[in-house]
Amino acid sequence: xxxxxxxxxxxxxxxxxxxxxxxxxxxxxxxxxxxxxxxxxxxxxxxxxxxxxxxxxxxxxxxxxxxxxxxxxxxxxxxxxxxxxxxxxxxxxxxxxxxxxxxxxxxxxxxxxxxxxxxxxxxxxxxxxxxxxxxxxxxxxxxxxxxxxxxxxxxxxxxxxxxxxxxxxxxxxxxxxxxxxxxxxxxxxxxxxxxxxxxxxxxxxxxxxxxxxxxxxxxxxxxxxxxxxxxxxxxxxxxxxxxxxxxxxxxxxxxxxxxxxxxxxxxxxxxxxxxxxxx
Numbered sequence: 001x002x003x004x005x006x007x008x009x010x011x012x013x014x015x016x017x018x019x020x021x022x023x024x025x026x027x028x029x030x031x032x033x034x035x036x037x038x039x040x041x042x043x044x045x046x047x048x049x050x051x052x053x054x055x056x057x058x059x060x061x062x063x064x065x066x067x068x069x070x071x072x073x074x075x076x077x078x079x080x081x082x083x084x085x086x087x088x089x090x091x092x093x094x095x096x097x098x099x100x101x102x103x104x105x106x107x108x109x110x111x112x113x114x115x116x117x118x119x120x121x122x123x124x125x126x127x128x129x130x131x132x133x134x135x136x137x138x139x140x141x142x143x144x145x146x147x148x149x150x151x152x153x154x155x156x157x158x159x160x161x162x163x164x165x166x167x168x169x170x171x172x173x174x175x176x177x178x179x180x181x182x183x184x185x186x187x188x189x190x191x192x193x194x195x196x197x198x199x200x201x202x203x204x205x206x207x208x209x210x211x212x213x214x215x216x217x218x219x220x221x222x223x224x225x226x227x228x229x230x231x232x233x234x235x236x237x238x239x240x241x242x243x244x245x246x247x248x249x250x251x252x253x254x255x256x257x258x259x260x261x262x263x264x265x266x267x268x269x270x271x272x273x274x275x276x277x278x279x
Contacts (some may be wrong), residue, residue: 003035004033004034007030007034007071007159010029010030011162011166013029013030014030014166015166018166018170018171020174024042024054024055025055027113027166028040028055031139032057035142036141036142036148036149037139037141037152038140038142039056039057039067039139039140039142040056040057040064040137040138041056041058041137041138042056042095042135042136042137043135043136043138044133044135045082045085045133045135045136046133046134047132048133050076051076052072053068066116069177071078071113074113075109075181077192077193077196078109079113079180080096080100080104081096081099081124081138083098083127083217084126085126085128086193088128089126091126091159092125093126093160093164094123094124094126095148096121096122096124097121100218101214101218101219101223102218102222102223103218103219105218107217108251108252108256110218114216119140119141121141121147122138122139123139123153123156124136125137125164126164128169129168129171132265135168139156143199159198161165162197192262195262195273196213196258197257198271198272198273199212199216199272199273200242200246200271201272202260202274203242203274207238210228210252211224211235211238215251216254216255220238221235221239222235242254246274256275258273261277263272264276
């Protein structure tokens with residue numbers, strides 16, 4: 001209870017810092033009252049560019065490279081938080097375990113990013129901004145392998161509306177934000193999204209392509225069957241045929257096939273990156 005009161009007292013300083021450069025440090029200071037809390041990141045997402053870390057309390061270069069740079073420069077499009085924002089998730093507080101696909105821990109994105117950072121419990125405040133932009137305030141547990149306590153989670157969720165409103169208001173008060181050119185045809189982020197959406201579409205049937213997309217994002221066969229309203233046996237058959245057509249044998253190989261196809265595709269390509277890669 002003492003930590004919660006300290007946090008609430010500190011949030012008074014956050015309100016006073018709205019629109020100023022001290023806003024994000026003040027918000028980090030408020031959450032530092034909790035021993036469970038570590039690695040506070042403010043990530044900005046736009047349709048026009050890769051994610052940007054606009055502030056973090058990560059103090060070492062090595063830790064920053066692991067926690068932030070590897071995410072921004074990696075296949076962030078598989079991040080459940082990123083995908084949730086694209087799908088229009090409401091402003092609020094979300095734990096990774098509550099929004100991630102059921103098979104997410106078996107994906108290569110999880111293995112390469114989350115296992116490397118040793119983050120096992122994460123909560124993010126997600127805020128929708130004007131012009132198809134989003135802001136995520138990510139909070140990780142301070143100890144590897146540990147989960148937030150029920151008491152801490154209850155408090156973090158109880159102040160969700162307050163935190164998201166503060167983040168939204170601060171963003172609008174700042175004069176330094178320049179919205180990217182919506183007509184930028186060389187847009188990298190949109191190209192990545194389009195490449196993922198089209199991946200395998202020319203070599204697979206529409207149903208097989210739907211299964212491929214769900215598998216890539218970390219859904220199990222059972223979850224894919226429920227989402228597509230088909231039987232589990234049918235999903236397994238589609239998956240078997242996908243692997244045969246693409247000459248692979250695992251989800252990991254599917255992930256790396258996407259990465260390889262993406263790296264060999266031309267920036268101007270808007271179709272299936274796998275088609276050019278296979279030929």
